[in-house]
Amino acid sequence: MVAGALGWAGPAQAQRVGLVLSGGGAKGLAHVGVLKELEKNHIPIDYIVGTSMGAVVGAMYASGYSPADIEQIVLSEEFQKWTSGKSLESKTFNYVTSEPSPSALRLGVAVDSTLHARVSSNLVNDLNLNLALAKLMAPSGAEAGYDFDKLFVPFRCMTSEVFTRQEVVQRKGSLSDAVRNSMTFPLAFRPIRNLDGKYYYDGAVFDNFPTSAMKTEFAPDVIIGVNVGDVAFKKYPFKKDDELLATTVLFLGTSVADTSSVGKNGIYIQPRLGALGVGDFDQVKAFIAEGDTATQLKMDLIKQRISRRQDLPALLARRLAFQEGVPAPRFLEVQVRGLKPNQNAYVAKFFQRKGREFGLDEIEEGYYRLASDDYFKNIYPRIRYDTARKGYIFSLDAQRNNNVTAEVGFVLSTRPIDNFFLGLEYRALGRLLYTTAADVSLGRFYNGAHGSFRISVPGKVPFYVEPGITYNQWDYQSTGGLLGRNALGTQIRQQDTKAGFQVGVTPTYRSRLLLDAGLFSTHDDYTNRTDVSSSDVLDKTIFHGFTGALRLDRNTLNEKQYATSGHRYSYTLRGVTGSSAYTPGSTSVLAANERHHQWLQFRATVERYFALPGDRHTWGYFGELVASGQGSFSNFRASQAIAPVFAPLPDARTLFLDKYRSGRYAAVGVRYSQAVLGSLQWRSELYVHVNFQPFEQANDQTALRTSGFERPRLTASTGFLFMTPVGPLALHARYYDDPNEHFGVYAHLGYLLFRGRALE
Numbered sequence: 001m002v003a004g005a006l007g008w009a010g011p012a013q014a015q016r017v018g019l020v021l022s023g024g025g026a027k028g029l030a031h032v033g034v035l036k037e038l039e040k041n042h043i044p045i046d047y048i049v050g051t052s053m054g055a056v057v058g059a060m061y062a063s064g065y066s067p068a069d070i071e072q073i074v075l076s077e078e079f080q081k082w083t084s085g086k087s088l089e090s091k092t093f094n095y096v097t098s099e100p101s102p103s104a105l106r107l108g109v110a111v112d113s114t115l116h117a118r119v120s121s122n123l124v125n126d127l128n129l130n131l132a133l134a135k136l137m138a139p140s141g142a143e144a145g146y147d148f149d150k151l152f153v154p155f156r157c158m159t160s161e162v163f164t165r166q167e168v169v170q171r172k173g174s175l176s177d178a179v180r181n182s183m184t185f186p187l188a189f190r191p192i193r194n195l196d197g198k199y200y201y202d203g204a205v206f207d208n209f210p211t212s213a214m215k216t217e218f219a220p221d222v223i224i225g226v227n228v229g230d231v232a233f234k235k236y237p238f239k240k241d242d243e244l245l246a247t248t249v250l251f252l253g254t255s256v257a258d259t260s261s262v263g264k265n266g267i268y269i270q271p272r273l274g275a276l277g278v279g280d281f282d283q284v285k286a287f288i289a290e291g292d293t294a295t296q297l298k299m300d301l302i303k304q305r306i307s308r309r310q311d312l313p314a315l316l317a318r319r320l321a322f323q324e325g326v327p328a329p330r331f332l333e334v335q336v337r338g339l340k341p342n343q344n345a346y347v348a349k350f351f352q353r354k355g356r357e358f359g360l361d362e363i364e365e366g367y368y369r370l371a372s373d374d375y376f377k378n379i380y381p382r383i384r385y386d387t388a389r390k391g392y393i394f395s396l397d398a399q400r401n402n403n404v405t406a407e408v409g410f411v412l413s414t415r416p417i418d419n420f421f422l423g424l425e426y427r428a429l430g431r432l433l434y435t436t437a438a439d440v441s442l443g444r445f446y447n448g449a450h451g452s453f454r455i456s457v458p459g460k461v462p463f464y465v466e467p468g469i470t471y472n473q474w475d476y477q478s479t480g481g482l483l484g485r486n487a488l489g490t491q492i493r494q495q496d497t498k499a500g501f502q503v504g505v506t507p508t509y510r511s512r513l514l515l516d517a518g519l520f521s522t523h524d525d526y527t528n529r530t531d532v533s534s535s536d537v538l539d540k541t542i543f544h545g546f547t548g549a550l551r552l553d554r555n556t557l558n559e560k561q562y563a564t565s566g567h568r569y570s571y572t573l574r575g576v577t578g579s580s581a582y583t584p585g586s587t588s589v590l591a592a593n594e595r596h597h598q599w600l601q602f603r604a605t606v607e608r609y610f611a612l613p614g615d616r617h618t619w620g621y622f623g624e625l626v627a628s629g630q631g632s633f634s635n636f637r638a639s640q641a642i643a644p645v646f647a648p649l650p651d652a653r654t655l656f657l658d659k660y661r662s663g664r665y666a667a668v669g670v671r672y673s674q675a676v677l678g679s680l681q682w683r684s685e686l687y688v689h690v691n692f693q694p695f696e697q698a699n700d701q702t703a704l705r706t707s708g709f710e711r712p713r714l715t716a717s718t719g720f721l722f723m724t725p726v727g728p729l730a731l732h733a734r735y736y737d738d739p740n741e742h743f744g745v746y747a748h749l750g751y752l753l754f755r756g757r758a759l760e
Contacts, residue, residue, distance in 0.1 A: 015308045018047040018220030020211050020262070021054030023204035024228035025185075025278030026083070026287065028053025029074055030271040033291025034226050035067040041299055044310040047218040049210050051158035051203035054226070055182035056133075059175055062148070062155035063140030064322045073136075074284050082132050083281040085125030089566050091364070092556040093372035093509040095462060100560035101439065102421045102751040103407035104726040108374060126189050127371050127379075130180065131364065134383045137176035138392065139326035142385035147172055152322045156217050157182050158203025158210045167206040169213055174382060192380050193397065204229065211261040222306050223266040226291070227259070228273065267302050269294050331358035332391035334366065338398045342431045347376070347398055349458035363394050369509040370396075373456075375403065375427050375435075403427045407439065409727065411750035417654045419443035419754075432457055441755070445654055447473045448755050463505040470498045472755060476656040491538060492656050494641060496522040498547075498758040511554035520547055520578070520758040524641040527587045528701050537585040541638040543597070545578015547759055557609075561650060561751050562683065562721055562728050564618045564673050567608040574601045576759060582634035589701055590635055599629035601663070601759075603644065609671070616675040621668070622648065622687065628663035632705065636697035642759070643695070648687045649717050649734055650752040657738040659713055664692040669715075676720070683730075684718040713737035727751045 019038075021031045031054055038045060050058030060070045073079060081088050144150035148157070148171050157170040157178040170178040177192065181200035184191045191199040203210065208229045214220065262268050271294040276283055295302075334351045336344040351358065351366030370376045380397040407423035423439030433456040441448040452468030473495040500518015521544040527536060551572040557563035577598040584590055602625075609620035626644045633639045643661040647653045648669055652660065669687030676682050691710040695703040719732035727750040735743055 015222065015306065016046045016218070016220040017044050017306055017308075018049065018214045018218050018223050019045050019058070020209065020214050020223060020225040021048065021050040021058045022209045022225075022227045022229045023052025023054055023182075023202060024208075025053060026281045026283070027228035027271075027273050027276065027278055028057060029281075029284055029287035030228050030273065030291030030294070031057040031226055032067060032070050032074060033271075033288040033293070034269060034295045035061055035070065036288070037292050037295035037299065038224070038302075039067055039310070039312070039315070041303070042309040042312060043224075043302055043306055044308055045153055047154050047156075047214065047220055049156040049158065049214045049217065050182070051208060051210055052182055052185065054228075055157045055179050055203070059137060059155060059157065059179045062151040062153040063137060063175065064152040064319050065136075066316075066319060071288060074288075078128075078132070079284075080281060082129040085128065086558065087556075088128060088368075089556040089558075091368040092566070093369050094553055094555055095369070095504065095506045095509040095512050096373040096456065096464070097555070098437075099755065100751075100753055101407060101409065101423060102411060102419065102441070102727075102753040103409035103423060104750060105408045106374070107406050107408075108377070109404045109406070125377065127368075127377060129183075129189070130192075131367055131381050133176040133180055134381045135360075137174075137179065138383035138385070139329075140322075141175040142392070143322065143326040144175075146174065148175070148178075151175075152319060154218065156210075156213055158207060158213060159184075159200040160203055160205040161198060162201050162205065163199075167203065167213075168200060169217065171217075174384065177382070190378070209261065211263075211266075215263075221265070223262045224269065224302065225262040225266060226269045226271075228271060265305055267298055267305060269298050327385055327390070327392070329360050330391040331360065331363055331394050332386065332389055333393055334358065334363070335393060335395040336398055337395060339429070343429045344398075346429060346431060346433065346458060347396065349462075351394075352460060357391070358394065365509075367396075372509065373433075374405065375429070375433070403429070409751060411443075411727070411748055411752050413651075413748040413752070414746050415651070415654070415748075417443065417445040417651070417748075417752070419446055419750075445475055446754050450755060461505065461507055462509065463503060465501065465503050467501040468499075470496075470755065470758070472496050472757060474754075476654075491525070491527055492637075492641070493525045493538075494522070494757075496520060496758040500547075511552060514551040514553065515548070516551060517548040518546070520545065522642070522758060524638060526637045526641065527585065528589075528635065528637055529587050536587055539585040539588050539635070539637070540583040541580055541633060541641070542583075543578055543580040543633075543642065545576065545597070547574060547576045547578075549574035557607075559723075561753060562673075562681075562723075562730070563607075563609060563620070564681075565609045565611065567606075569606045570604070572601075572603045574603075574759070575599075576601065576630075580633055580638070582638065588635070593634055595634065597631060597633070599631065601628040601630065601644070602626070607671075618673045620671040622671065623669075624665075624667045624689075626663065626665050630663045632695065632703040635701045636695060636703040637701075639695050639703040644760070646689050648689075648715055649685065649732075650730070650748070651732075651734070651746060652715075652736075653754055654752075655736070655741055657736060657741055659691070659694075659710075659738040660689075660736070662691040662694045664694070665689050666692075673721075679723055681721045682718075683721050685716065687715040688712050689715070724749070 048058040048062050140151055148155045159168045159170060159181040161168050177194060180192055182203050183189050185202045193199060209227050211223055211225055214223055259268050271290040273290055276286060334348055336347045350370040353362050382395045384393050386393055405425040409421040411419045420442045425437040428434045435454040438451040448471060450470045452466050454464050454466040456464040476492040498518050498520040503515040504512045506512045524541045525538040527538055549572055553570050555568040556566035557568050558565045579596050581594050583592055604625045607620060607622045609618050611618050628644060640658055640661045643663050646660045646665055646667055667687055667689035671685045673681050673683045690712050693705050694710055696706050698704045714737050717732050717734040722729045729749045731747040733745050
């Protein structure tokens with residue numbers, strides 16, 4: 001490698017400089033600030049060795065990304081999704097998703113034919129990260145011929161092979177695999193199986209400050225070592241031990257930096273990161289600023305020990321030449337490995353191309369389509385250039401499948417609506433994907449069970465067929481709470497059963513069109529007056545028949561309850577036909593009767609959220625429209641029990657409110673959230689709804705339809721919310737505009753979600 005070809009200038013052209021970047025989780029973002037200052041001051045970088053987050057930043061620079069490019073990448077919203085594992089709104093697909101459940105924990109287990117089970121140990125969903133690394137590193141890897149010495153800057157990536165207790169220096173092969181290996185910190189990111197059949201872990205396990213690897217691999221004249229990890233204290237830090245404890249515990253399995261290992265001629269840089277922690281990926285600007293400052297403070301020493309200067313125009317020209325030399329993004333084919341041939345064929349059908357080749361967008365689309373079902377969430381992508389065919393091959397390692405999934409959830413509340421949820425799924429993959437699922441909810445207010453069997457068929461127009469059965473039971477007796485009254489002075493118990501099927505179809509996987517049809521039976525028990533005694537016999541209305549619906553759904557919300565970003569819409573046209581049988585109780589003035597009912601119903605629901613400047617405030621809007629041709633049943637209470645429900649607040653479904661039950665209404669609302677301290681939010685919601693021609697109770701207990709619009713009714717809520725690992729912890733003060741319920745205060749821990757009724 002000739003000095004002049006690299007644009008070197010200065011009196012000491014033989015002087016070579018090596019940059020060592022340590023690991024440290026989010027703290028490694030400080031390396032970006034270091035690179036900015038070094039390049040700004042014309043300090044040459046001839047070699048880079050990195051581990052963990054230092055490997056990520058170092059590999060990007062070695063791949064020809066400028067410090068400004070890297071800063072832009074780590075400041076992007078997408079980067080936050082990579083590190084947190086949260087879904088990308090633009091890559092959210094609803095084809096295979098089910099209705100939101102109150103589960104707080106979803107555990108996938110791979111069970112093989114010998115009944116051996118394997119539980120995935122990763123805590124962070126790495127789908128976004130894996131594809132991002134493959135895309136970022138693929139061009140430079142191809143240009144370098146998968147030889148790290150031929151990158152824009154020669155590079156080494158440090159990893160650990162824990163079974164034989166060996167440190168591994170990665171010099172060749174897939175650059176994205178090397179970086180991903182170096183990020184595999186135990187209990188954070190899962191290990192990937194490499195092409196050599198081995199698993200590797202974070203290089204920090206053996207050496208978090210790999211100056212020795214720099215000396216062995218490159219033997220530079222000067223080492224600039226940047227450490228953002230722990231250092232060994234010469235004596236116990238009594239005054240700082242509490243402050244340092246949390247981050248130190250996270251690094252018990254890693255080595256500490258030897259500050260003298262850069263050598264007498266080297267420069268040691270330790271950014272002052274203070275309270276910034278290894279998981280604070282949202283503090284990108286602060287980390288970069290500290291790296292920048294720490295380098296400035298050492299700049300005089302750096303310039304004193306490194307006399308050679310990098311000519312900036314020549315550096316930019318060389319970087320541009322490297323970037324322009326990378327192969328064009330032509331994807332020739334998609335390969336699937338690790339499964340049986342018919343299973344590989346199933347996976348490949350998720351990737352659809354318009355022409356003879358795949359575009360990058362089509363590759364991404366297929367990847368996220370497949371991963372929308374967590375049966376495939378452990379897939380690993382690779383992008384490799386085929387020199388002979390002059391194009392890229394996109395391959396998926398699909399060895400690790402979660403064919404058994406268990407869900408557990410609960411809700412605890414200051415009101416008697418506590419609930420426990422347990423779900424189980426089993427999936428079998430052949431030419432098609434078969435999913436058997438069952439779940440149960442148990443509680444004082446709500447009990448339910450659901451079972452289904454789904455057959456998924458991929459292709460240009462994918463679809464699934466899912467027969468299933470659902471049972472629900474609600475008991476509204478005494479569901480009021482702190483500062484609230486009982487939901488209704490009467491007793492109301494409801495139950496319904498539905499047996500039928502769904503057919504889901506989508507051309508894009510993003511939204512889905514559902515055909516839902518089945519037989520149903522509803523049982524409603526109730527009284528007709530407020531003063532009841534234990535000797536009273538409840539009225540009973542049994543309604544059974546057939547229902548069919550067409551529903552169009554799309555949901556990109558970031559949370560299944562208390563969302564702050566994304567959008568959701570649902571449009572449903574439902575038909576109902578059936579017969580009701582009324583049996584009067586001791587509070588009735590009516591005789592037993594039977595009636596036939598038939599109607600159409602349309603419901604449209606939309607909600608969307610927007611971030612305000614500063615990203616600490618969000619607001620959203622909500623709208624709902626219901627138009628039903630439902631007629632009256634035997635009496636007013638039976639008519640209200642069947643009517644659609646407007647439930648804008650989480651606890652609205654746990655209250656039987658007449659003014660929130662109507663076959664014809666329109667509603668609008670706004671939602672506002674503000675970060676108060678860390679993950680603690682203040683959340684307020686305000687809604688207005690108007691009923692059109694609602695039912696009123698006549699003197700003889702029958703239902704009379706009024707004319708025109710009822711007055712607008714106000715619903716409001718405000719309180720605090722904290723997202724815990726088991727679901728939201730919320731404290732609300734709320735107001736309902738109903739004669740039986742006005743002001744109330746309640747709190748809950750867990751997802752306050754219940755399965756929809758048979759006719760919803």
